[in-house]
Amino acid sequence: MTAIVRTEGLVKRYDGTLAVAGIDLEIEPGEIFGLVGPNGAGKTTTLRMLATLLQPSSGDAEIDGWSVTRNPDQVRRVLGFMPDVFGVYDDMKVWEYLDFFARCYGLPTAARRRMIGDLLELVDLAPRRDNYVQTLSRGMEQRLCLAHALVHDPKVLLLDEPASGLDPRARVELRELLRELRNLGKTIVISSHILPELEELCSSVAIVDQGKVLAHGRVADIERRLRFGSVLRVRLLAEGEALEAARAGLAADPDVASATILDDGTIELGFRGDDAATARLLAASVAAGLPIVSFARAASDLEELFLQVTAPDRQPLEAA
Amino acid sequence: MSDATLPTAQRPGWRGPLAGLARTGGGIGAVGVKELRGRMRGRRAFVILTIYLLLLGGFAWMVELIMERNMSTVFGSSTYAGASIGQGIFAALLMLETLQVAFLAPAATAGAISLEREKRTLELLVVTPISSIAIVLGKLLSALVYVWLLIAASIPLTAVVFVYGGVAPDDVLRGYLVLVVTALGLGSFGLFCSSLVKRTQAATAITIFGVLLISIGSVFLLAFWGAMTTRTTNDGTTRGSAPQELGYLNPFLAQVDVLCGTETSFGGWCSLESSLLPSQNGVVFVDGGATGPIIAPVAPIPIGKNFVVRGQGIANDVAGPPAVAPFGVVRDGLWPRSVISWLILSAVFLILSVQFVSPTRRWRLPRRRGRQAGAT
Numbered sequence: 001m002t003a004i005v006r007t008e009g010l011v012k013r014y015d016g017t018l019a020v021a022g023i024d025l026e027i028e029p030g031e032i033f034g035l036v037g038p039n040g041a042g043k044t045t046t047l048r049m050l051a052t053l054l055q056p057s058s059g060d061a062e063i064d065g066w067s068v069t070r071n072p073d074q075v076r077r078v079l080g081f082m083p084d085v086f087g088v089y090d091d092m093k094v095w096e097y098l099d100f101f102a103r104c105y106g107l108p109t110a111a112r113r114r115m116i117g118d119l120l121e122l123v124d125l126a127p128r129r130d131n132y133v134q135t136l137s138r139g140m141e142q143r144l145c146l147a148h149a150l151v152h153d154p155k156v157l158l159l160d161e162p163a164s165g166l167d168p169r170a171r172v173e174l175r176e177l178l179r180e181l182r183n184l185g186k187t188i189v190i191s192s193h194i195l196p197e198l199e200e201l202c203s204s205v206a207i208v209d210q211g212k213v214l215a216h217g218r219v220a221d222i223e224r225r226l227r228f229g230s231v232l233r234v235r236l237l238a239e240g241e242a243l244e245a246a247r248a249g250l251a252a253d254p255d256v257a258s259a260t261i262l263d264d265g266t267i268e269l270g271f272r273g274d275d276a277a278t279a280r281l282l283a284a285s286v287a288a289g290l291p292i293v294s295f296a297r298a299a300s301d302l303e304e305l306f307l308q309v310t311a312p313d314r315q316p317l318e319a320a
Numbered sequence: 321m322s323d324a325t326l327p328t329a330q331r332p333g334w335r336g337p338l339a340g341l342a343r344t345g346g347g348i349g350a351v352g353v354k355e356l357r358g359r360m361r362g363r364r365a366f367v368i369l370t371i372y373l374l375l376l377g378g379f380a381w382m383v384e385l386i387m388e389r390n391m392s393t394v395f396g397s398s399t400y401a402g403a404s405i406g407q408g409i410f411a412a413l414l415m416l417e418t419l420q421v422a423f424l425a426p427a428a429t430a431g432a433i434s435l436e437r438e439k440r441t442l443e444l445l446v447v448t449p450i451s452s453i454a455i456v457l458g459k460l461l462s463a464l465v466y467v468w469l470l471i472a473a474s475i476p477l478t479a480v481v482f483v484y485g486g487v488a489p490d491d492v493l494r495g496y497l498v499l500v501v502t503a504l505g506l507g508s509f510g511l512f513c514s515s516l517v518k519r520t521q522a523a524t525a526i527t528i529f530g531v532l533l534i535s536i537g538s539v540f541l542l543a544f545w546g547a548m549t550t551r552t553t554n555d556g557t558t559r560g561s562a563p564q565e566l567g568y569l570n571p572f573l574a575q576v577d578v579l580c581g582t583e584t585s586f587g588g589w590c591s592l593e594s595s596l597l598p599s600q601n602g603v604v605f606v607d608g609g610a611t612g613p614i615i616a617p618v619a620p621i622p623i624g625k626n627f628v629v630r631g632q633g634i635a636n637d638v639a640g641p642p643a644v645a646p647f648g649v650v651r652d653g654l655w656p657r658s659v660i661s662w663l664i665l666s667a668v669f670l671i672l673s674v675q676f677v678s679p680t681r682r683w684r685l686p687r688r689r690g691r692q693a694g695a696t
Binding site for chain 2: 051073077086087091092101
């Protein structure tokens with residue numbers, strides 16, 4: 001399949017400081033693609049170059065076959081952008097806000113009217129149609145901003161930290177909305193710090209640090225490729241010697257790199273196996289008669305992957 | 321969450337040779353409608369307009385009373401008295417409206433771009449296909465529409481002067497042309513400051529400082545120049561000429577020139593103009609009948625074919641010899657230059673504003689090498 005978003009050696013320098021140091025990405029149509037990285041990693045700069053807000057120092061990017069440097073006008077027609085920090089116009093009603101942006105895209109009056117109604121339904125703001133935008137909550141503003149990015153029915157959506165500053169309910173609503181957009185066939189590039197949410201949403205990710213892509217692809221593929229392990233936590237209905245015996249038994253498994261008893265009696269396993277190996281270990285433990293109360297991964301895979309990939313002295317478990 | 325499906329936006333059919341123009345026009349319309357919705361919403365704009373007209377009317381009425389009192393002590397015909405009152409009211413209204421335009425027009429545009437930056441709404445705007453030219457022109461025109469509305473609303477009030485006489489319709493046209501173009505020029509200046517400076521407060525301060533420099537600073541400089549170059553010897557007093565260009569951008573001086581045109585003899589406005597801007601080329605004031613000091617060296621100059629002396633004056637013989645008169649004033653010499661200067665400057669300010677609004681086409685000053693940036 002042809003990539004709808006492609007970057008080739010994308011570089012951005014600010015007065016000698018390298019913000020983005022040659023990023024190469026390929027994103028397939030219909031994907032929800034996560035850009036993950038610590039603060040200052042270059043995620044926002046990358047998104048802003050894709051959105052034609054910044055001129056790359058070198059390299060280029062293409063969206064739907066249009067170059068962001070040579071054809072910015074065409075790029076703007078096929079993408080919708082939602083920045084990390086945005087404001088809303090005062091003294092403007094919700095429908096007027098969308099109407100304004102629809103006019104900017106040259107939509108005729110009848111199409112504008114229809115579009116405003118449909119979009120307000122989509123983002124659940126139809127009852128707020130005649131409210132002034134400054135009276136909306138943060139979550140509603142976020143949804144309105146997302147709606148504004150959709151007025152021209154773009155193929156690609158660039159969302160920079162869309163969940164920042166939202167309460168848990170608003171985050172859930174936003175996640176549902178993004179799923180709906182994915183079902184509508186949109187390609188969504190999303191940067192976020194909230195990794196468990198990204199993991200749930202994204203079909204693939206790029207882990208970015210210091211302006212470089214450290215890993216890129218599906219989470220499971222990256223995990224397999226880099227041979228990193230995960231951390232499993234096993235809680236048993238046992239203590240003392242029985243607990244120690246159980247730890248030793250688990251440590252004997254070939255996929256277990258380490259087994260430690262934590263203060264609360266939980267056994268933490270450094271595990272380098274895949275899902276099948278995890279299932280096998282659990283079955284073997286039950287078969288061995290271990291009184292298992294809980295058996296779970298310590299953190300989300302993406303979070304763990306992110307921490308391991310961006311660690312200054314990272315080493316794959318296999319090599320360790 | 322709703323089950324609504326996304327609307328299918330229709331691609332606008334902008335093709336052909338006028339595509340760029342149509343896009344820009346559409347963009348100006350989009351920004352203009354948005355801005356005007358905010359400015360003209362509710363009763364606020366119309367209440368301000370009403371109060372403005374009431375104040376202006378009250379002011380004109382008071383000037384009329386003052387002029388009436390003054391004329392009652394002056395010997396002359398009632399026609400002369402009426403004309404003087406008409407000229408007085410016209411002058412007062414024109415100067416007040418110039419003052420209003422000089423501060424209202426740049427104030428209306430000084431926050432146009434910087435406020436968008438401060439509120440973080442500019443990025444949302446520039447990632448749409450709308451061009452930077454459309455953003456700048458839309459902002460300027462929507463801000464100026466209200467200023468022009470105030471100017472237009474005052475026309476019926478100003479037309480009262482025709483009841484008294486002394487002011488011809490073309491005098492009013494001249495005065496209003498200067499007002500409209502000054503609003504455009506100073507509005508463009510405010511917009512330029514707004515696009516150049518990030519903070520609205522700073523943009524407004526720079527704009528107001530610029531307006532003061534243009535309106536008061538230029539007059540002071542002209543007066544200073546005149547005082548410093550005046551020489552009194554046994555042969556009489558000679559006075560050097562300040563560069564006329566110093567007065568080109570001063571809207572008040574341009575209106576003084578317009579008002580000088582209403583005077584049938586060498587009156588106060590012509591005197592003021594000649595004292596600040598003695599003609600370098602000579603003197604053209606051929607009404608006759610007036611007396612006054614010779615305050616500038618007189619040299620014949622050719623008169624354009626359009627030169628016509630208004631009021632009770634006589635039409636100049638365009639085919640005849642150059643007109644020479646002893647007052648140091650070239651009628652219609654300043655305001656056309658002022659209008660042209662502001663039109664040119666407006667274009668320059670707008671081009672610069674477009675560059676500063678555009679995120680990727682901005683002209684950048686060369687930076688010193690090796691300077692370290694902050695956070696990325």
